[in-house]
Amino acid sequence: MSDRIFGVFGxxxxxxxxxxxxxxxxxxxxxxxxxxxxxxxxxxxxxLSGAVIALxxxxxxxxxxxxxxxxxxxxxxxxxxxxxxxxVAGFVIATAFAAAYLAWRLGSGPLETVAVGxxxxxxxxxxFHLILGLSLAKGPLxx
Amino acid sequence: MELLANLGDGxxxxxxxxxxxxALLGCFLGTIMGALPGLGPSNGVxxxxxxxxxxxxxxxxxxxxxxxxxxxxxYGGRISSILLNIPGDEPAMMTCLDGHPMAKKGLAGEALSxxxxxxxxxxxxxxxxxxxxxxxxxxxxxxxxxxxYFALFALAFMTLGGVSSTxxxxxxxxxxxxxxxxxxxxxxQTGVPRFTFGEVHLYDxxxxxxxxxxxxxxxxxxxxxxxxxxxxxAAGRKLTIGKLYPPVSMIRQTTPTMLRTSFLGFIAxxxxxxxxxxxxxxxxxxxxxxxxxxxTFGTGDPRGVAAPEAGNNAAAGGALVPMLALGVPGSGTTAxxxxxxxxxxxxxxxxxxxxxxDVVWGLIAALFIANFMLLAMNIPMVGLFTRVLxxxxxILMPIVAMVSFVGIYGISGSTFDLLVMIGFGVMGWVLRKLxxxxxxxxxxxxxxxxxxxxxxxxxxxxxxxxxxxxxxPLAIALWAIAIIGFVLPLIVGARVKAKMHQRRDEEGAISD
Amino acid sequence: xxxxxxxxxxxxxxxxxxxxAAQAQDNPExxxxxxxxxxxxxxxxxxxxxxxxxxxxxxxxxxVNLAGGGGGVAFxxxxxxxxxxxxLIVAASSATATRLAQGAYPGNSMDQVRWLAAxxxxxxxxxxxxxxxxxxxxxxxxxxKADPTSVSVAGGSAVGGWDHLKVLIAASAYGIEDVRSVxxxxxxxxxxxxxxLLAGSVQAFTGDISxxxxxxDSGDIKVxxxxxxERLPGEFADFPTAKEQGVEAIGANWRGFYAPGGMSDEAYDxxxxxxxxxxxxxxxxxxxxxxxxxxxxxxxxxxxxxxxxSVAQIQSISKDIGIIK
Numbered sequence: 007m008s009d010r011i012f013g014v015f016g017x018x019x020x021x022x023x024x025x026x027x028x029x030x031x032x033x034x035x036x037x038x039x040x041x042x043x044x045x046x047x048x049x050x051x052x053x054l055s056g057a058v059i060a061l062x063x064x065x066x067x068x069x070x071x072x073x074x075x076x077x078x079x080x081x082x083x084x085x086x087x088x089x090x091x092x093x094v095a096g097f098v099i100a101t102a103f104a105a106a107y108l109a110w111r112l113g114s115g116p117l118e119t120v121a122v123g124x125x126x127x128x129x130x131x132x133x134f135h136l137i138l139g140l141s142l143a144k145g146p147l148x149x
Numbered sequence: 150m151e152l153l154a155n156l157g158d159g160x161x162x163x164x165x166x167x168x169x170x171x172a173l174l175g176c177f178l179g180t181i182m183g184a185l186p187g188l189g190p191s192n193g194v195x196x197x198x199x200x201x202x203x204x205x206x207x208x209x210x211x212x213x214x215x216x217x218x219x220x221x222x223x224y225g226g227r228i229s230s231i232l233l234n235i236p237g238d239e240p241a242m243m244t245c246l247d248g249h250p251m252a253k254k255g256l257a258g259e260a261l262s263x264x265x266x267x268x269x270x271x272x273x274x275x276x277x278x279x280x281x282x283x284x285x286x287x288x289x290x291x292x293x294x295x296x297x298y299f300a301l302f303a304l305a306f307m308t309l310g311g312v313s314s315t316x317x318x319x320x321x322x323x324x325x326x327x328x329x330x331x332x333x334x335x336x337x338q339t340g341v342p343r344f345t346f347g348e349v350h351l352y353d354x355x356x357x358x359x360x361x362x363x364x365x366x367x368x369x370x371x372x373x374x375x376x377x378x379x380x381x382x383a384a385g386r387k388l389t390i391g392k393l394y395p396p397v398s399m400i401r402q403t404t405p406t407m408l409r410t411s412f413l414g415f416i417a418x419x420x421x422x423x424x425x426x427x428x429x430x431x432x433x434x435x436x437x438x439x440x441x442x443x444x445t446f447g448t449g450d451p452r453g454v455a456a457p458e459a460g461n462n463a464a465a466g467g468a469l470v471p472m473l474a475l476g477v478p479g480s481g482t483t484a485x486x487x488x489x490x491x492x493x494x495x496x497x498x499x500x501x502x503x504x505x506x507d508v509v510w511g512l513i514a515a516l517f518i519a520n521f522m523l524l525a526m527n528i529p530m531v532g533l534f535t536r537v538l539x540x541x542x543x544i545l546m547p548i549v550a551m552v553s554f555v556g557i558y559g560i561s562g563s564t565f566d567l568l569v570m571i572g573f574g575v576m577g578w579v580l581r582k583l584x585x586x587x588x589x590x591x592x593x594x595x596x597x598x599x600x601x602x603x604x605x606x607x608x609x610x611x612x613x614x615x616x617x618x619x620x621x622p623l624a625i626a627l628w629a630i631a632i633i634g635f636v637l638p639l640i641v642g643a644r645v646k647a648k649m650h651q652r653r654d655e656e657g658a659i660s661d
Numbered sequence: 662x663x664x665x666x667x668x669x670x671x672x673x674x675x676x677x678x679x680x681x682a683a684q685a686q687d688n689p690e691x692x693x694x695x696x697x698x699x700x701x702x703x704x705x706x707x708x709x710x711x712x713x714x715x716x717x718x719x720x721x722x723x724x725v726n727l728a729g730g731g732g733g734v735a736f737x738x739x740x741x742x743x744x745x746x747x748x749l750i751v752a753a754s755s756a757t758a759t760r761l762a763q764g765a766y767p768g769n770s771m772d773q774v775r776w777l778a779a780x781x782x783x784x785x786x787x788x789x790x791x792x793x794x795x796x797x798x799x800x801x802x803x804x805x806k807a808d809p810t811s812v813s814v815a816g817g818s819a820v821g822g823w824d825h826l827k828v829l830i831a832a833s834a835y836g837i838e839d840v841r842s843v844x845x846x847x848x849x850x851x852x853x854x855x856x857x858l859l860a861g862s863v864q865a866f867t868g869d870i871s872x873x874x875x876x877x878d879s880g881d882i883k884v885x886x887x888x889x890x891e892r893l894p895g896e897f898a899d900f901p902t903a904k905e906q907g908v909e910a911i912g913a914n915w916r917g918f919y920a921p922g923g924m925s926d927e928a929y930d931x932x933x934x935x936x937x938x939x940x941x942x943x944x945x946x947x948x949x950x951x952x953x954x955x956x957x958x959x960x961x962x963x964x965x966x967x968x969x970x971s972v973a974q975i976q977s978i979s980k981d982i983g984i985i986k
Binding site: 195198290291292293294295335336337338339347349350352353421471475476477478484487497498499500501560561562563565599602606609610612 | 702706725726727728729731733734737765766767810813819820821844846847848849850852853855856857859860861862863872874875876878879881
């Protein structure tokens with residue numbers, strides 16, 4: 007069933023892609039092929055393979071229970087928050103929290119959680135910023 | 150004879166204590182950066198340019214440092230591919246396919262040292278190719294016009310079938326998805342934005358590094374989160390790392406593979422429009438077509454480890470040919486190296502070999518030194534690398550995730566890229582569940598633009614005549630190989646594939 | 662892990678102290694609106710290094726790469742978030758002006774920032790392969806006039822980008838009315854375009870002088886026109902200008918900097934004089950020579966005017982050929 011849904015999704019995706027491709031505003035100055043042709047070819051392949059997947063599905067994959075799904079969803083939310091907070095809170099603080107969260111959810115004890123969070127964040131800061139000289143997000147405290 | 154004299158001069162330049170120290174430093178940093186997801190060879194070299202400038206290095210020492218980083222990163226990429234199933238950089242993607250299954254079988258040590266040897270062979274042969282053939286090879290590069298490049302890319306995609314998945318439709322779907330993602334951004338031919346929905350961050354398109362790190366590294370983290378209580382944590386990480394050195398029989402078995410793929414990778418590298426990723430990819434898929442009679446590729450076949458590693462390192466050497474002889478970079482990394490050369494008042498081009506022989510031969514000597522140094526460094530360090538497998542995933546995975554984020558953020562400084570990366574992470578997780586291979590997606594995003602642009606250039610040059618695509622003997626030959634590569638497995642390979650299905654079913658669908 | 666922690670703490674403490682003491686221009690920062698390794702990145706790093714070598718700034722210039730939207734992401738960031746930052750400069754070039762002129766930075770315009778100074782220019786060239794029958798620019802343009810489909814011109818920028826505009830400026834100066842008929846093929850960078858000229862896939866090349874130099878020296882291609890007001894000095898003096906062949910076309914790919922729109926006059930003047938001093942130094946002359954940069958001595962108000970003029974010119978030609986409405 008999963009593959010059938012996936013295949014149909016692929017066809018819908020291809021259709022959406024075609025609509026978006028046809029909406030490309032061509033400039034007066036174009037080459038002989040134009041910006042639409044290649045996306046349309048791709049969309050055809052996408053739809054075709056989607057159809058094949060839907061018609062000849064593989065055995066059902068193993069989907070996780072709802073609780074596990076929530077686990078992944080929560081991690082996604084945390085990572086999005088991390089990305090958003092990075093320029094605000096600064097690299098070291100934001101990273102320490104994100105790394106600690108992941109360590110906790112992957113089964114670390116309280117002490118280990120703190121150690122992984124602080125260690126990862128400071129270790130990365132030293133390697134990437136102080137040694138390699140990459141510019142990382144500066145927070146209100148300057149790091 | 151003149152050649153040897155030149156090479157001797159080169160070594161005389163390169164073999165000073167300072168330069169050897171720089172090569173050592175470069176090899177070490179390069180290996181680390183190659184192994185870290187998100188930092189590939191091109192970023193590695195770019196990051197170290199300021200270091201070369203602040204140290205006030207001259208032309209040859211700077212080049213020695215930076216090419217050591219380049220070769221080091223090409224070596225390093227395989228480490229995380231094999232140990233974590235996360236490619237350290239884009240050319241190392243193909244090494245995941247057999248390298249990680251080998252590690253899972255308890256052969257991590259063998260896989261690492263074998264791939265180290267394969268890397269050495271590829272890079273070593275490519276350096277000789279660079280010395281002996283650079284001027285003639287330039288002529289090969291000139292045979293490739295837009296139509297021929299398009300045929301070459303088509304060949305890469307048409308031989309894709311079954312490389313990384315048992316389901317052809319899913320491979321095709323993934324490739325189309327990747328190609329579709331590549332079309333996002335301002336169309337480089339006409340300057341109109343496509344699929345950007347007014348978002349200025351999308352105008353430059355999606356960075357394939359963002360895609361690769363999201364699809365591989367983050368989705369891996371999600372899988373661990375999902376299965377923490379499922380008990381596969383213990384099953385997925387065996388503590389056995391096997392022997393540290395491959396048995397002689399394994400080296401003998403893989404030698405023909407290494408030689409063939411070194412040649413193929415080198416040629417792919419020489420073509421400025423193709424590059425190292427295509428080198429490792431074509432090496433793998435061609436080798437699979439050639440020797441994989443039993444369908445063991447993708448399940449931990451040592452030849453599947455040797456092929457892409459020899460191929461991508463040979464391509465790295467080959468990419469220096471057009472960079473030095475034409476001033477045209479064949480890959481992101483050589484583009485950065487080119488900028489360095491220009492900053493050092495050296496203009497690569499047809500006259501470089503006669504005008505700056507000290508630079509060229511010093512560089513070539515440096516390549517040999519770096520290569521031997523990397524072999525010497527990598528083989529003993531295999532034991533150290535494999536220790537990574539002993540770190541419990543509850544500690545390792547947060548580090549991998551954060552390093553991925555910092556790799557992307559440190560380069561682009563953009564929160565938007567991070568969000569896109571998380572999106573790719575979720576997508577990668579779902580697609581893995583559905584047994585859709587991830588490799589074709591990356592290949593599509595990597596090559597999509599070049600493929601489309603060459604198609605459009607070719608047709609535009611010929612005033613809208615699509616037949617121009619099969620207008621030269623070389624293009625026809627490439628198309629012929631592509632079609633044979635596509636059709637032959639469908640006819641002859643049905644039996645083989647049935648066997649493969651069976652094997653896969655027994656082992657469970659773990660590969661992607 | 663222990664060692665890492667202490668090291669990190671020391672470093673963090675040192676950094677927060679320095680952040681505390683930060684004053685305008687004490688912490689100079691340069692945004693390169695592209696990934697490391699490109700032209701903008703080079704501009705930032707090279708200028709930062711030379712400024713420090715000459716003692717014009719005390720601290721190392723921090724180079725921040727902020728890629729995206731062909732410089733649009735950085736432009737928006739400067740306008741929206743860092744408009745009153747006195748220690749910030751941003752690398753720019755003709756490509757920036759081209760995109761501003763064509764409205765490719767949505768919602769942004771050139772008067773939202775202050776233009777500081779130029780650090781040099783790369784003049785455009787038009788070249789053909791060495792064995793081509795074409796010897797002069799008018800000859801090439803005549804061929805195009807007679808049959809536009811017979812000549813493919815290759816360049817390193819997108820359609821409507823700077824390399825394309827250069828050949829259109831020449832074509833329009835020569836009196837080709839429908840410049841849109843000129844067949845332009847976009848490649849990924851000038852080097853690739855030259856290679857395709859050598860391979861025979863295309864008949865002419867439009868690009869910068871630095872991209873063509875190596876191949877001219879080797880005798881593989883010949884430059885039929887350089888788009889500068891007068892002949893260039895030194896080894897480039899052999900190239901005929903378009904002007905002397907009767908085609909009034911000038912195309913300079915300049916490199917320079919802009920600063921946030923809300924920068925104080927004091928800080929603006931300080932930056933202008935620093936970059937002016939840099940430009941006048943012997944060291945910078947060497948850097949320019951090494952990189953094939955031709956003189957373009959414009960600072961402060963002069964530069965502001967120059968950029969405005971170049972934006973207007975690009976706007977008008979882009980309208981003519983229908984890239985913008």
